[in-house]
């Protein structure tokens with residue numbers, strides 16, 4: 001049996017196969033192109049199970065990039081000075097150029113204004129370039145940080161948390177954080193600096209008029225801003241929650257689309273999604289409303305105070321206490337004073353969204369694992385495979401135990417079958433052995449070592465699990481086979497496929513072993529997925545193997561054809577087999593019968609039959625319904 005390889009680097013081209021390699025006349029050119037390719041070697045990744053995440057704050061995120069940030073703030077300062085020199089130059093132009101008719105001053109002022117405009121453009125360009133890069137770097141860092149944290153969380157977390165909500169953390173929350181770093185923070189600094197600069201200038205131009213302006217503006221603006229801050233903070237947090245709902249509804253509908261179509265639930269689903277999106281719209285309405293009140297109100301305060309200044313300034317001008325150029329510059333600066341307030345309102349939205357996202361991301365990052373790796377965890381040495389569940393009591397929810405005081409000793413090298421009715425707790429036992437969960441009472445041990453004392457990596461690298469619902473990843477069949485052992489050789493892959501009878505499928509597929517299986521393996525049948533999952537276990541050669549209904553979707557003929565593979569697989573390892581079809585129990589050295597979270601019978605097949613209890617009755621029922629007579 002020969003497979004094709006997808007790329008030109010693979011084995012020699014074979015006649016009649018879909019891809020016969022690179023033609024000889026092109027090989028030289030291909031090599032030339034390859035030589036020019038940059039070397040993108042796979043970066044090595046350090047992964048530690050222990051997490052040291054603290055609260056995410058703007059300050060903690062920015063700390064490593066302080067020099068860059070200071071540079072951006074430097075450019076912002078220069079940009080502000082350049083932009084705000086306009087009214088002051090106007091004052092000089094009017095009072096010292098136009099009124100006395102001094103053309104030299106006028107020319108100097110015009111030149112200064114030209115330099116200011118050019119300077120403003122250059123400083124702005126540098127500032128934007130720096131902040132955009134900074135935003136992208138921070139967003140990448142945060143994405144990796146959150147993703148790594150998610151990888152560390154225990155299985156139980158994913159049962160409770162909706163995938164869509166996690167997706168929204170990684171997409172919309174990180175996006176609004178990026179917007180805050182790219183657009184928000186430095187622009188806020190720019191506007192605040194502008195306000196400070198303008199304040200300084202109006203006090204310099206005329207302290208009396210400036211004081212009156214402040215008395216008019218400050219109290220009303222303060223009240224308005226406090227109201228805005230309070231109401232918008234809550235509203236933005238709600239917006240983040242509602243967008244998470246929209247994404248999780250979308251995600252669930254897409255994942256379950258086959259069931260939805262088969263059960264005619266499209267109409268109901270549209271209605272549900274409409275409601276979810278509607279709630280998102282409502283929260284957005286709320287924030288828009290708050291902005292709509294704040295924007296025009298602050299504008300009104302601005303215009304009212306400008307009018308007052310104009311009246312008072314006019315009287316002062318008439319009395320000769322003020323020059324016309326100064327009043328013009330004052331009014332121009334006052335306009336500049338209110339423009340940043342308007343801008344800040346817009347930016348505050350970006351800021352609030354970013355803060356709300358930071359809050360949500362922190363919530364996720366501080367979630368600690370309830371199945372933690374001990375700080376002093378040691379590496380589990382190569383195990384013999386002796387497994388002990390010692391007076392184990394466990395419930396997914398501590399208040400409702402699923403397993404009650406179970407003691408089970410599986411000897412090294414033993415093939416052990418767990419049987420029992422649906423929901424009895426069989427899969428739960430295996431989840432404790434793989435340490436997906438920790439028992440509330442009692443211990444689970446391998447070779448006499450409590451699983452809580454060892455590292456996850458050393459434990460799981462010695463366990464092989466073929467789960468009840470095998471999961472395949474998007475990629476080729478080969479990628480899926482070597483999932484847990486990427487250094488597997490071609491011969492080993494071939495052996496594994498031969499053993500579980502995967503060849504028939506591979507030969508049928510257009511690109512052989514390099515055929516892409518779609519997301520979740522949806523392009524394969526459930527039985528084929530199980531065969532692939534078995535071959536995966538075969539390749540990883542675990543010391544302890546758990547087969548949870550691993551052959552339940554295979555037809556009896558295929559199941560019997562892989563018996564030899566199973567024997568090979570079980571030969572050197574401790575195996576725990578769960579199966580409703582008792583053919584599997586027959587190959588086990590011992591069988592345990594589970595009922596409502598307890599082990600009610602345990603022994604060899606023959607001894608259990610002789611007991612004439614629960615197992616014997618299960619067996620009789622199975623025999624009477626099965627047309628395959630056991631040996």
Ligand SMILES: Nc1ncnc2c1ncn2[C@@H]1O[C@H](COP(=O)(O)OP(=O)(O)OP(=O)(O)O)[C@@H](O)[C@H]1O
Pocket residue numbers: 159396397402420421422423424425426427428429468
């Ligand atoms: N993640 C979970 N959270 C809460 N309860 C769960 C969870 N997984 C399983 N259960 C409950 O625990 C009980 C035992 O489940 P388990 O999967 O161990 O049964 P099983 O014996 O493997 O059944 P089956 O033969 O159907 O696979 C069931 O009542 C189930 O509803």
Ligand SMILES: [Mg+2]
Pocket residue numbers: 426427428468548
């Ligand atoms: Mg199960």
